[in-house]
Amino acid sequence: MSLDEHVTNICKTCFFHLRNIAGIRDSLSQKDTEILVHAFITSKLDSCNSLLYGLPQFLIERLQAVQNCAARLITRSRKHDHITPILKQLQWLPVDSRIKYKILLLTFKALHGLAPSYKTEMLQPAYRPSRSLRSASKRLLIVPSAKLRGYGCRSFSFAAPKLWNSLPEPVRHHDDFANFKTALKTHLFREHFN
Numbered sequence: 182m183s184l185d186e187h188v189t190n191i192c193k194t195c196f197f198h199l200r201n202i203a204g205i206r207d208s209l210s211q212k213d214t215e216i217l218v219h220a221f222i223t224s225k226l227d228s229c230n231s232l233l234y235g236l237p238q239f240l241i242e243r244l245q246a247v248q249n250c251a252a253r254l255i256t257r258s259r260k261h262d263h264i265t266p267i268l269k270q271l272q273w274l275p276v277d278s279r280i281k282y283k284i285l286l287l288t289f290k291a292l293h294g295l296a297p298s299y300k301t302e303m304l305q306p307a308y309r310p311s312r313s314l315r316s317a318s319k320r321l322l323i324v325p326s327a328k329l330r331g332y333g334c335r336s337f338s339f340a341a342p343k344l345w346n347s348l349p350e351p352v353r354h355h356d357d358f359a360n361f362k363t364a365l366k367t368h369l370f371r372e373h374f375n
Contacts, residue, residue, distance in 0.1 A: 184233065188240045195222050195247045203254055214255050215271075222251045226276065231283040235335035244276045269374055278369045281344055288341040289361050292320075303338040307346075320353045321346050 198221040206214060226244060233241070252267045253260065268275065274282060290296035291304055307321035322342035333339060345353065352368050355361035 183240075184236060185240065188233075188236075188243055191225055192243050192247055195225055196250070198222060199247075199250055199254060206254060206257075211255060211257075218251045218255055222247065227279060227283070230276075230280050231287060231337070233280050234284055234340045241277050241280075248273065248276055265374065272370070274366065274369055275373055278373050282365060282369055284337070284340055285344055285348070285365055286362065287337070288322075288345050289355075289358065289365075291341070293356070293358070295358065300337070304341060319350060 199218075202209075202214065202217050202221070209217070226248060233244075249264045249268075252258070252264065252271055252273060253262070255271065256267050258267055287296060287300065288304065291300040294301070305323045307319075307323045322345050324342040324346065325339055348365075349368060352361070352364045355364055
């Protein structure tokens with residue numbers, strides 16, 4: 182349940198591909214390098230990353246080291262250059278924000294009937310008054326109590342409402358998926374880099 186072996190395999194595979202891309206970096210433009218990095222590295226970091234929610238920080242940092250190395254390879258930055266301006270320049274969310282992003286996209290889909298019914302059934306609106314009240318329009322969800330310490334807090338039924346309720350109200354009120362994605366990425370980007 183720790184996913185330690187999974188994270189180790191992701192890091193090993195990504196660093197293997199990064200070494201191969203670095204070997205031909207001199208004959209690639211920045212755009213071509215970015216395409217290769219997205220194909221071989223980012224796709225692996227993002228694959229099923231919603232399962233990584235609530236992992237210990239040291240495992241997230243190992244994945245972040247992969248992303249940092251990829252960003253430095255694209256921009257030809259040195260190993261000791263500060264990574265924050267590089268990630269901002271590439272407009273990349275850090276790994277922990279990417280995990281939140283994936284969970285919140287799944288939550289939006291579940292709330293708008295775009296996800297399988299079993300996902301939708303895991304979420305319950307927090308408030309259904311018999312008459313129209315302003316508080317009913319906040320679109321909050323009930324956060325269930327986590328029965329298993331640690332692992333229960335990592336489940337979708339717990340993490341999704343918790344993250345959803347932490348979003349600013351204007352972001353939660355989008356009904357169009359494309360607009361929600363843009364607003365969510367902007368919010369997470371500002372939250373991390375400001």
